[in-house]
Amino acid sequence: MAHSLTDECTPLKRQYDTCFNAWFEGYLEPAVAASANPDQRSKYSQEKAAEYEASCGKIWAQYRDCVQKAVKEKGLDALLEQARQENPMKDPPPPPTPGKS
Amino acid sequence: MHYFSQLFHYDHPWSHVVIGMWHKYPNPHCTHVVTIDVVDRSVDPQTGIIRTERILGCKQKAPTWIVRVFGGSEDAFVREVSYVDPKTQTATISSVNLSLSQFATCNEMIRYSPSSDNQRTVFSQTAEIQARMTLWRAAADKLENWLVQRFEQNAQLGKLGFSDVLRTMWETKDRQLACAH
Incomplete structure (x- = not known):
């Protein structure tokens, strides 16, 4: 796993990433199956x-505080x-238009 | 303005590639990426779409003239926003440079989607690199060219590195599964 911006946050980052990845690995394939309906x-x-x-809310709050600092x-x-103001990216980008690259 | 684009397949199903996305770094081909932090993340309770905002920290030596003219350092930071949509089976990653952003912007867009036979994953990557117009034209052109060159090198390394990560990750998992049965 990669490091965090500061050494202080790295242990929290790793705990959080581990938690998210475990959740995500169980989430993704059933989510694809469930989205048919x-x-x-x-x-x-x-x-x-x-x-x-x-599962991850508590460790996320700790990690987020650390990384914000x-x-x-x-x-x-x-x-x-500034980047958020220029482009908030609050919605997924539109699908690519066919024929246009 | 420079454009970059490439399109190829990863020989893994979409879900494996998207799970692997979070394990892309560190990898020995991409040692320039040293830190990764999630600064915001949400799981939409209606659509199941996951939005993640991250900051990537990179270390890559810049030519002396760039450091001299623009005052950059070898630390460069990138903002990245990704969406994983299980319904459309699309993962998109948009990135923009935070460092040197007063002089130039590099906007990158990556999209992972299943191939038509669902066995593989289509990777498409586009980027627009542009120096801000206020710069002295010659310096702006040189800066833009250097950024393009570095982007192309990194894109190649990213492909090599992520292919290795996916292979190792899923070979090990498949072996474990085979042993468990």
């Missing part, structure tokens, strides 16, 4: 979002804020 999809998504929060220390907070 709209009701099943929203039921599965809801359950899994709650499960993610329950690190982002500030490295002077990246203003650059990140």
Whole structure:
């Protein structure tokens, strides 16, 4: 696993990544299967979002606090804020248009 | 403005590639990526779409003239926003440089989707690299060319590195499964 911005956050990052990856590996394939049916999809998504929060929510909060501090220390907070303003990327990008590369 | 694009297949199903996405670094082909941090993540309880915002820290030597003119250092940071949509089986990763962003922008877009036979994964990558117009034109062109060159090298290394990571990861898992049965 890669390092975090600061050594202080690396152990928290690794714990969090391990938690997320374990959750994600169990999540993905059933999510694809469940999405064939709209009701099943929203039921599965809801359950899994709650499960993610329950398993990784606590370690995420600790890691996030640490990394937010690190982002500030490295002077990246203003650059990140500017990039978010220029392009919030709050929605998935549209699918590519056929025939246009 | 420079454009870059490439399209190829990974010989792994979509779900394996997307699980592998989070394990891409570190890998020996891409030692320039040294730190990765998630700064924001959400799992949509309606759609199941996962949005992740990360900051990648890279270490790569810049030519002396660039450091002299633009005051950069060998540390460069990138903002990356990814979406994994299980319904459309699409994973997209958009990236933009945070460092030197007052002089130039490098916008990259990656898309992973299943091949038509569902056995493999289509990888498409496009990038637009542009120096900001306020710069002295000659310096801007040189900066842009250097960024393009470095981007192309890294794109090649990324492909090699991720192929190895996926192979190792899924060979080990398949072996474990075979032993368990």
